[in-house]
Amino acid sequence: MMIKMDFEKIDNYQWKVPKEGEMRVPGIFFGSKEIVEDVSKDEKVIEQIKNVAKLPGIQKAAMAMPDAHRGYGFPIGGVAAFDSEQGGIISAGAVGYDISCGVRALKTGLKKDIVRENIEELAETLYNMVPAGLGSKGEIKLNISQMDEVLIKGAEWAVEKGYGTKEDLEYIEENGRMENTDPKTVSKKAKERQKKEMGTLGSGNHYLELQKVTKIHDKGKAKILGIEKNDVMIMIHCGSRALGHQVATEYTEKMKQSSRKHNIKLPDRELAAAPINSDTGQKYIKAMNSAINLAAANRQVITGLTRRAFDQVLPEAKLKTMYEINHNTCKKEEHMLNGEKKELYVHRKGATRSFGPESKILPKKYMKIGQPVLIGGTMGTASYILTGTKKAMEKSFGSTCHGAGRKMSRTKAKKEYWGQDVVKRLKNNKNIIIKAHSMSGAAEEAPGAYKDINKVAESVEKAGISRRVAKVEPMAVIKG
Amino acid sequence: MNKYELFSHPADQGIRGYGETKEEAFQEIAKALQSLMADLKKVEVKTEDEVKIKAIDEESLLINWLNELLYLFDVKGNIYKEFKVNIKNNKLKAIAKGEEYNPKKHGSGDIIKAITYNQLEIKKENNLWIVQCVVDV
Numbered sequence: 027m028m029i030k031m032d033f034e035k036i037d038n039y040q041w042k043v044p045k046e047g048e049m050r051v052p053g054i055f056f057g058s059k060e061i062v063e064d065v066s067k068d069e070k071v072i073e074q075i076k077n078v079a080k081l082p083g084i085q086k087a088a089m090a091m092p093d094a095h096r097g098y099g100f101p102i103g104g105v106a107a108f109d110s111e112q113g114g115i116i117s118a119g120a121v122g123y124d125i126s127c128g129v130r131a132l133k134t135g136l137k138k139d140i141v142r143e144n145i146e147e148l149a150e151t152l153y154n155m156v157p158a159g160l161g162s163k164g165e166i167k168l169n170i171s172q173m174d175e176v177l178i179k180g181a182e183w184a185v186e187k188g189y190g191t192k193e194d195l196e197y198i199e200e201n202g203r204m205e206n207t208d209p210k211t212v213s214k215k216a217k218e219r220q221k222k223e224m225g226t227l228g229s230g231n232h233y234l235e236l237q238k239v240t241k242i243h244d245k246g247k248a249k250i251l252g253i254e255k256n257d258v259m260i261m262i263h264c265g266s267r268a269l270g271h272q273v274a275t276e277y278t279e280k281m282k283q284s285s286r287k288h289n290i291k292l293p294d295r296e297l298a299a300a301p302i303n304s305d306t307g308q309k310y311i312k313a314m315n316s317a318i319n320l321a322a323a324n325r326q327v328i329t330g331l332t333r334r335a336f337d338q339v340l341p342e343a344k345l346k347t348m349y350e351i352n353h354n355t356c357k358k359e360e361h362m363l364n365g366e367k368k369e370l371y372v373h374r375k376g377a378t379r380s381f382g383p384e385s386k387i388l389p390k391k392y393m394k395i396g397q398p399v400l401i402g403g404t405m406g407t408a409s410y411i412l413t414g415t416k417k418a419m420e421k422s423f424g425s426t427c428h429g430a431g432r433k434m435s436r437t438k439a440k441k442e443y444w445g446q447d448v449v450k451r452l453k454n455n456k457n458i459i460i461k462a463h464s465m466s467g468a469a470e471e472a473p474g475a476y477k478d479i480n481k482v483a484e485s486v487e488k489a490g491i492s493r494r495v496a497k498v499e500p501m502a503v504i505k506g
Numbered sequence: 507m508n509k510y511e512l513f514s515h516p517a518d519q520g521i522r523g524y525g526e527t528k529e530e531a532f533q534e535i536a537k538a539l540q541s542l543m544a545d546l547k548k549v550e551v552k553t554e555d556e557v558k559i560k561a562i563d564e565e566s567l568l569i570n571w572l573n574e575l576l577y578l579f580d581v582k583g584n585i586y587k588e589f590k591v592n593i594k595n596n597k598l599k600a601i602a603k604g605e606e607y608n609p610k611k612h613g614s615g616d617i618i619k620a621i622t623y624n625q626l627e628i629k630k631e632n633n634l635w636i637v638q639c640v641v642d643v
Contacts, residue, residue, distance in 0.1 A: 068516060096516050098622045098642070123620035123642045160543055160614050161583065161607050219580040229617040230643045268580045271619045271642075275573050278623075279566055295565075296623045435514040436643060464614040470643075506617060 032072050033062065039489035040421070042087075043072060048293070049079040056422065057092030057485040064477070065431075070096040077293035078106050082301070083114025085363060085370060089422055091377050092485040093401075093431035093477065098123070099296025102376035105425040107361065109370055110302035115290060116310060117299035118277040120373040122354035125274055125314055126321035127232075127265030129400040130198075130329060130350040131411065134258045134336070134343045138238040141258045141501065144339055148236065149459045149502040151335040156234055156328055157226040159463030159506040164225035166327065173217045173269075174209035176224070180319030181326040189225075189330030190347075196389050198350040199379065202322035204315035211313040216272035220320070223267045225327030229467055229506025231429075232264040233402075234332065237409065237498035247395045247413055247495045251348055259498055260345070261409060262328050263402050265354065266321035273317050277310045302371055311356075318355060325350060348411075349398035353378045353428040361423055372423045380414030380426040380492040399492050401483065402429045405460055405503040406452050406473035410483040410494055417490035426492040430479040439475040440466055448472045459502040467506060510538035515640045519616075520625060522638035528628070531635035532571060532598070533589040539572050539621075539641065540586055540604075543579070544612035549587040552605035560597045564628055567596050568637060572621040575602065583607055616643045 033041040033055065041062050043053030053075035055062045066072055071094055078088035078100055085107045094103030100120040108114030134141070141148065157164055166187070168176065176183045181195055181202025195201045227234060239257045242248045253259065266273075284300035284307070285292050292298060300306035329347065336343040356373045363370075381387055381397045388397060396414035403409045407430070418424045434442070445465030452458040452473075462468040486492045509530070513520035519542060523534030540546060557574050561567040571591075578584055586604030624640035 098624050098640075102517060123622070159609065160617050161579075161609055215577060219577055221581075223580070229614075230619070268576075272573075272577070275569070275620050279562075279569070282566070283562065432517045435516055436519050437512055437514040463609070464616065467614070467616060470616070 039485060043075060049076055051079050051084050051087050053079050053090065054087040055090045056489045056491060058488065061092045061481060061485050065090065065092070065094050068096050071101050074099065074101045075104070077297060078104065080293045081115055081297065081299060082290060083108040083110070083112040085109055089425070091427040092482045093376070093427040093429055095431050097375060099294045100373070100375050103427060103431060104375045105373065105377045105422055107370040107372045107423045108302065109368060114302050114371060115299035116302050116307050116356055116371055117297055117373065118274050118281055118310060119296050119298060120375055121274070121314060121356050122375045123271050123274040124265035124354055125270035125317040126352045127354040128321060128325065128350060128352040129402055130262040130325045131348040131400050132260040132329065132332065133252055133346045133348050134260060136258045136340065136343050138256045138258055138501070140340065141236065145459060145502055148335070148339045149461050149504065151339050152234060152332065152504050153461035155335045156331050156504060158504060159229050162226050163222040164327070166224045168221055168224060170214065170217050173220060176323050177209045177212060177316035177319055178207050179203060181322040184323045184326035184330065189327045194326065194329065194347040197347040198322055199352055202326065204318045206312060207316040207319060208312040209316060211309045212269065212273055212316050213276055216269045216276070219268035219272050224324060225331060226267060227328060227504070227506055228264050228267060229464060231471060232506055233405065234328065234504040235261045235500050236502040237261060237500055239496050240499045241497040243494040243496060250392065250395050251398060251411065251495060253496055260332060261400065261402060262325055264325060264328070266317040267324060269320050270317040273313050277313060280306050314356065318352065322350070349400065351378050351400050361419070370423070372425070374425055376428045377425045378428050379424055380418045381424040382414050382416035382419050399426055401427055401479065403479040404430060404473040404476045405471060405500060405505065406456060406458060407479055408497050408499045410479065411496045411498065412483065412486065412492040412494050414492055415490060418492060422491045426486045427482055430476040430482060432475055433477045434475040436470040439470045439472055443469040443472040443474070445469040458500050460505065462505040464506060471505065510534040510541070512538060515624070518640050518643050520638060520640045522636065525635045528635050529591045529593055531637040532568065532591045532593065535637045536572065536575060536589050537587065539575060539618065542618060542641070543615040544585050544607060546587045548612050549585055550605050551588060551603045553584060554601055554603040555582065555584060557598070557600040557602060563596060565623065565626055567593070567598055568626065568628060568639065569621045569623070571598050576618055578602070579607065585612060618643060
């Protein structure tokens with residue numbers, strides 16, 4: 027197949043959708059020719075990028091990462107930056123319904139052989155101790171004022187409650203605590219929905235995964251991250267649970283009204299937005315930051331539960347946070363634009379921050395290597411640890427991909443696969459243990475329903491927006 | 507015969523309800539939503555809840571109606587299989603009947619994160635109301 031006429035080649039890994047009609051900036055797709063051809067098979071993705079490019083105050087380009095697929099107005103795998111001084115907007119849809127969905131990576135200090143010997147018991151213990159799936163409840167019940175404390179303090183709150191260490195906090199974006207929050211901007215309904223859900227994993231594509239490091243791409247950086255081949259790691263993938271979903275839903279409604287009030291011409295009703303400098307815009311930012319804090323607290327509690335499970339089965343393990351990233355956010359950041367330092371609001375929907383070395387957002391230990399980037403694969407395929415680059419700062423507002431990206435609908439996956447069968451095959455063929463609460467969920471998440479993550483990881487490296495450090499592969503997966 | 511169905515979306519899930527009236531279509535799409543979460547054949551009617559919402563337009567009304575069921579699930583733990591909906595001037599009143607969700611009895615489906623405007627339609631074709639949207643899983 028030829029690459030679509032919509033694209034102009036910038037280089038082998040950047041493809042431009044030229045400005046047309048009401049587009050204020052061009053669109054840019056990152057990835058190899060093969061990947062961009064594949065991504066753009068769904069014309070909706072190109073249409074969505076063109077629509078994002080029409081929004082007020084957008085800077086440079088509307089961008090799609092190699093794992094992009096169609097989303098809600100804004101594509102998943104999309105990046106867009108807005109300048110508040112040029113009438114820039116913020117959009118709840120462009121952050122996503124699962125605010126601050128993200129990944130925490132833990133080092134265990136163990137090698138794969140010892141874990142392999144205990145894998146059944148470990149998987150079973152984790153499955154029993156980390157609540158997951160529809161209707162699951164956490165061990166902490168919060169009243170409204172306790173919830174407000176979580177929204178202000180983030181992961182720090184969970185550490186105070188005994189679910190982690192101060193050292194964990196050093197290795198979370200913004201140390202797990204966003205400033206500029208206000209619990210009053212989060213509705214009572216959102217807080218009520220969250221009461222029993224602290225420390226729960228959720229369902230869908232969320233998981234807790236035990237992994238072995240199977241390949242080191244960059245020895246120097248791996249050493250700084252403290253990982254070697256055959257090490258066992260854990261990745262926890264989840265977000266802001268019901269509270270975040272409710273915040274996103276309510277502010278999408280408010281932004282629908284705000285768009286009308288401020289005469290923002292919406293190319294798609296799902297891109298409902300508010301000017302950054304408006305009451306709704308400012309309230310959403312505070313509510314979103316509160317939800318980011320809740321998500322960090324949630325992953326911190328799960329980290330604590332994971333440590334408890336290891337203490338029971340393999341007490342010699344020393345679980346340390348390597349890093350935690352968000353991939354559904356809008357963050358206020360400084361970027362260089364046409365030689366000028368600018369403060370921009372960068373939406374990343376299914377995209378990960380990948381700031382290069384020497385960025386002031388980095389923990390001291392990682393100053394020389396750039397921000398760690400964690401991209402999650404499926405329960406049967408690899409995940410990658412990468413680091414951010416200077417080039418990403420120039421090309422993509424310091425952003426890269428977030429995962430493999432779906433290629434098959436959930437409906438089709440359920441017809442194509444049978445959950446029990448997927449689980450059995452992963453065990454027999456790949457020696458991967460799957461503990462899933464929902465078998466239809468296991469079918470929906472079958473590895474065959476996703477794109478090839480190896481090609482996505484290779485593409486972001488060749489595009490220069492992040493660099494591979496290590497490849498990890500699943501040993502056991504806990505799913506909702 | 508079911509008057510609701512699921513339809514494909516590349517990453518998430520579409521839900522659709524049909525009815526002779528708009529109200530019936532709103533009832534049916536609610537069943538489609540609940541069917542993603544549990545096996546409705548196994549849900550019994552043991553309790554009921556009242557829902558009252560208003561919205562700025564019809565589309566928002568649909569979003570708020572379905573989102574209210576997600577709220578009730580999280581707060582009360584209930585899953586519903588029968589609905590009686592009344593709509594007037596972008597106000598909706600409903601009775602939802604079902605019971606407390608129990609994964610052992612009802613099976614464990616998906617957590618629905620949100621009801622979205624994606625492919626949202628409320629229309630009447632040949633005397634049949636069709637109401638649909640995509641939900642974020």
